[in-house]
Amino acid sequence: MVKLFIATFGTESNTFATYPAGKADFLDGLWCKTGISNAPVSPWSGPAKVWYDRAAALGWNIVEGLHAFAQPAGTLSRKFYEDARDSILNDLRAAGPVDAVLFYLHGAMVAQGYDDCEGDLVARARAIIGADTKLGIELDLHAHMGQTLVDSADLIVLFKTYPHIDHNDRAHDLFELMQRTLSGDINPTMALFDCKTMGLFPTTRSGPMPRFVADMIDAEGQGGILSLSLNHGFPWADVPLAGAKMLAITDDDPKYAGDIAEEFGRAFFSIRQAAALEFTSMDEAVEIAARSQGKAVLLADVSDQTGGGAPGDTCYMVRAFLDAGITRATFGPIWDPAAVEMSFQLGLQAKTLLRVGGKSEPQSGPPLDIDVEIIFLKREASQESDGTEDVPIGDIAVIRCKGVDIVLTSIRTNVYSPSFFTNHGICLTDKQVIGVKNLFKHTDIFAPLVQTQLYVATPGVCQPDFWRLDFKKLCRPIWPLDDDTLLALQN
Numbered sequence: 475m476v477k478l479f480i481a482t483f484g485t486e487s488n489t490f491a492t493y494p495a496g497k498a499d500f501l502d503g504l505w506c507k508t509g510i511s512n513a514p515v516s517p518w519s520g521p522a523k524v525w526y527d528r529a530a531a532l533g534w535n536i537v538e539g540l541h542a543f544a545q546p547a548g549t550l551s552r553k554f555y556e557d558a559r560d561s562i563l564n565d566l567r568a569a570g571p572v573d574a575v576l577f578y579l580h581g582a583m584v585a586q587g588y589d590d591c592e593g594d595l596v597a598r599a600r601a602i603i604g605a606d607t608k609l610g611i612e613l614d615l616h617a618h619m620g621q622t623l624v625d626s627a628d629l630i631v632l633f634k635t636y637p638h639i640d641h642n643d644r645a646h647d648l649f650e651l652m653q654r655t656l657s658g659d660i661n662p663t664m665a666l667f668d669c670k671t672m673g674l675f676p677t678t679r680s681g682p683m684p685r686f687v688a689d690m691i692d693a694e695g696q697g698g699i700l701s702l703s704l705n706h707g708f709p710w711a712d713v714p715l716a717g718a719k720m721l722a723i724t725d726d727d728p729k730y731a732g733d734i735a736e737e738f739g740r741a742f743f744s745i746r747q748a749a750a751l752e753f754t755s756m757d758e759a760v761e762i763a764a765r766s767q768g769k770a771v772l773l774a775d776v777s778d779q780t781g782g783g784a785p786g787d788t789c790y791m792v793r794a795f796l797d798a799g800i801t802r803a804t805f806g807p808i809w810d811p812a813a814v815e816m817s818f819q820l821g822l823q824a825k826t827l828l829r830v831g832g833k834s835e836p837q838s839g840p841p842l843d844i845d846v847e848i849i850f851l852k853r854e855a856s857q858e859s860d861g862t863e864d865v866p867i868g869d870i871a872v873i874r875c876k877g878v879d880i881v882l883t884s885i886r887t888n889v890y891s892p893s894f895f896t897n898h899g900i901c902l903t904d905k906q907v908i909g910v911k912n913l914f915k916h917t918d919i920f921a922p923l924v925q926t927q928l929y930v931a932t933p934g935v936c937q938p939d940f941w942r943l944d945f946k947k948l949c950r951p952i953w954p955l956d957d958d959t960l961l962a963l964q965n
Contacts, residue, residue, distance in 0.1 A: 476656060477572045478529050480510070481539035481562045482522045483595065484580030486546035486616060488710045488783025490943060491935045492835045494586075495547035496554045502868065502885045504543040507561075516863050517638070518543030521578040521612050521645035528649050537572065539565035543580075545886050546783035555585035559595050567602050574652055575599060575609045578645070581617020581632075582708040589713040589947065593622035600626040610652045612644055616708040618715035624664050628655060630721060632703035634687050635677045637915035651700060651723075662700055662723050665731035667739035669718040671953045672709045672940065674751040676914050682745040690738065698725045699734060704742055710782055710936055712947045718742065746953060751914060753931040753938050760794045762928065763907045769925040770905045772916075777934030778838075779911045780886040784935045785809060785834040789842035791909050791932055792830075795878050796844070804900050805909035806881025807867065807889065809834070814884045817848045817871035824848045828873065830882065837935055846873040846880075850899035855883075857897060859890040872898055889916050892923060 482504065485495065497505075504518040510526050513519040522541055529536050539562040566575065577599070583591040592613070600609060610629035613619075615636060623630065631648040634640055654660045677683040690702040701723040707716055720739030724731040742749075753776065754762075763771040773791065780786040786809040795803050808831045820826055825847050832841030850872035856864045868885030879900050889895075889910040895902055902908060902923055910916055913936070917927055931938055940955060950956055 476529075476532070476534040476574065477537065477569075478525070478534050479537045479539065479566055479569050479572045479575045480522050480525050480577075481565070482510070482518070482541035482543055482578040483558060483562060484518075484578065484583060484614070485544040485550070486580055486582045486614070486708060486783055487549050487584035488546060488935055489549055489584055489712045490710055491548035491783050491785065493548045493785065494551050495544065495549065496551045499544035499547050500542045502866070503545055504541060506541040509538050510541050513541055514864065516865060517641055517859055520642045520863065524642050524645035525576050525649055528646075537565070537569040545780050547886070548783060550583065550585035550591070552586035552588070555588060555591060559591075559598070562595070563598055563602060566599060572603060572607055574656060575603060575607060576612075576648065576652065577610070578612045581613035581619065581705070582711055584711055584713060590618060590620060590622065590715055592617070593620055593626070596626040597622055608652060608655050610648050612641075612648050613705070614638065615704065615706045617705050618708065618711065618713055619666060619705045619719045619721065620715040621666065624666050624721075627664075629662050629701075629723065630664065630703070631701055632705055632721065634690065634703070636675065636706065637678065637917065647701065660700060661726040663726060663728040663731050664721065664723050665728060665735045667720040667732070667735035669720060669739045669743050670951060671718040671743060671746050672707050672716060673746065673954065674709065674913065674938070675706050675746075675749045676751055676917070678918050681749055683749045686742060686745065686749070698727055698730060699723075700725055702734070702738060704738070709940060710943070712943070712945050714947050714949050716948050717952050751929060754928045756791065756794060756930050756932050759928045759930040760798050764798045764800055766906060766925065770902065770908045770923065772908045772910065772920055772924040772927040774913065774916070774927065774929045775909060775911045775932050776913045776929050777932040777937040779888060779913050779936055780809070781888045781913055781915060782936035785838055786886045786911050787831040787834050787838050788932065788934055789831040791930065792878060792880055793842055795907060795909065796876055800907050801877030802905050803877065803907040803909065804879040804881070804895055804902070804905055806894065807883040807887055807911055808880060809886045810882045811884040814869050814871045814882050817873065817882065818851055818869070820848060822848055822851060830873075830880065835935075837933065844875045846875045848872075849874050849879065852898060855898065857887075857890050857894040865890050867894070870898060872900065888912050891919050
C-alpha cells in the first residue's frame with residue numbers, strides 16, 4: 475500500500491509592502507490542522523482535497539500535515555514562517571517512511587531572512603525523506619523558481635491559467651504523474667530555463683497567451699514530454715529568483731528536458747511584449763467612465779489589489795469618482811475593519827461622517843472623510859469563486875456617498891465574482907461605473923455585464939510601473955527594465 479503525505483502552505487509576498495504578514499492572515503484564509511476533509515471548499519483547499527480523494531479511492535494510507543494558505547500580503551514574520559514550516563516538517567518526520575509527498579505551495583512566499591521559502595521547505599523535506607521517496611509540488615504560476623526547488627523535487631506542476639481557474643486541474647495532473655512515477659511507468663527528469671522577463675501575462679484574453687498555453691497542453695504526452703509549465707513570476711518581490719522561467723518534465727531524458735524548456739522559453743520571450751497586460755492612467759480612465767453611456771465601464775484599481783499583496787485600503791479611485799460627479803457607481807473592496815465595526819454600531823440607515831481607508835501603511839493614505847448612509851450590513855459574508863467555491867470576506871458594510879456604493883470589508887480580499895456586490899444589496903445593471911480592487915481575475919466573469927474594462931495604474935504598492943520599484947536583489951538584466959542584453963535570447 476502506498477503511504478502518502480500531503481500538506482499545504484502558501485502565500486504571495488509583496489516585499490514592497492511595509493506591513494508584516496503572519497498567522498492572522500492565514501486564519502482569515504485557510505488554517506487546518508485536522509485534515510483537509512474538514513476544511514471549507516475554497517481555491518486554497520482545492521488541490522489537497524483532490525489528492526486526498528484520489529488517494530483514498532485507491533486505498534492509499536494518507537498522512538496529513540498543516541494546510542494553510544493566506545491572501546497575498548507583505549513579507550512574513552520569520553518566527554511565523556519557521557513555526558509553520560517546522561510544523562509540517564515535524565509531521566513529515568513523525569509519519570515515518572513514506573512513499574510519496576505532495577505539497578501545495580505558492581512559490582512566491584518570502585519571510586524575514588528567507589528569500590526562497592519554498593526552496594527552504596522542500597530542501598528540508600528532502601533531507602528528511604531521503605532520495606528514494608518521491609516528492610511532488612503544485613505551484614501558482616506567479617512563483618519564484620530556482621534550482622534548489624528543481625533539485626529537491628521529482629515533479630513540479632504549475633497553474634497554466636491567469637486568472638487562476640485550473641488549480642484543481644493541475645492537482646489532478648500532478649497526482650497522475652506521481653501515480654505513474656510510483657508504478658515505475660515513468661522516470662521524470664526536469665529542467666528550468668530563465669526567460670529573463672518580468673510582467674503580467676493573462677492567458678484568457680485576446681493576444682498570444684491562449685495559443686501558448688494550448689501549445690503547452692498539446693505537447694504534453696508527446697515524444698516523451700510529461701509536463702510543461704510557464705512560471706510567469708511575481709513582479710512585486712525584490713528577490714534574486716524573480717522573473718519568468720520555463721519548466722519542462724520529460725521521461726528519463728534530462729537533456730531533452732533542457733532543450734524543450736529552452737524552446738518554449740524562447741517562444742514565450744518572443745511574444746512577451748504582445749502578451750503583457752496594458753494599463754491606463756487614473757485620470758484618463760475616470761474621464762472615459764464619466765462620459766460613458768449604456769452598460770457600465772469597469773475600472774480595476776490594480777495598484778492596491780490584495781491579490782498582489784497590497785493592503786486594499788487606498789481611496790484614490792473612489793475619491794476620483796466623487797470628484798468627477800459620478801453618481802451611479804459602486805466600488806470595493808476597501809479593507810477597513812474599524813469602519814466596518816463602527817457601521818455595525820451605528821446600524822442600518824444611519825447617516826454619519828466616516829473616515830474610510832488610508833490606515834495600514836505609508837502608501838495607503840490619505841484616508842477619505844465622507845458623509846455616508848449605511849445601506850447594508852452582514853457578518854461572516856462570502857463571495858463565490860469558480861461557481862462552487864466560497865471565499866470568506868469577513869464582516870462587511872456597504873455605505874453610500876453621493877450615489878457611490880462602497881463595500882468595506884474586515885478581511886482583505888479580491889473580487890472573485892459579481893456576487894461580491896450582488897450578495898450584498900448592490901444591483902450592478904443600473905451602474906454607470908463599477909470599480910474593483912483587482913488586477914485581472916475578474917475580467918472574464920464581469921465581461922457580460924460591462925461595455926469595457928480598464929486596468930488603472932493608481933498609486934499603491936502594486937503599481938505597474940516597474941521602473942519606479944526600488945529593486946536591489948533582482949537579477950539583471952531582465953525585460954522590461956533592460957533590453958539590449960536580453961536580445962541574446964533571440965539569437
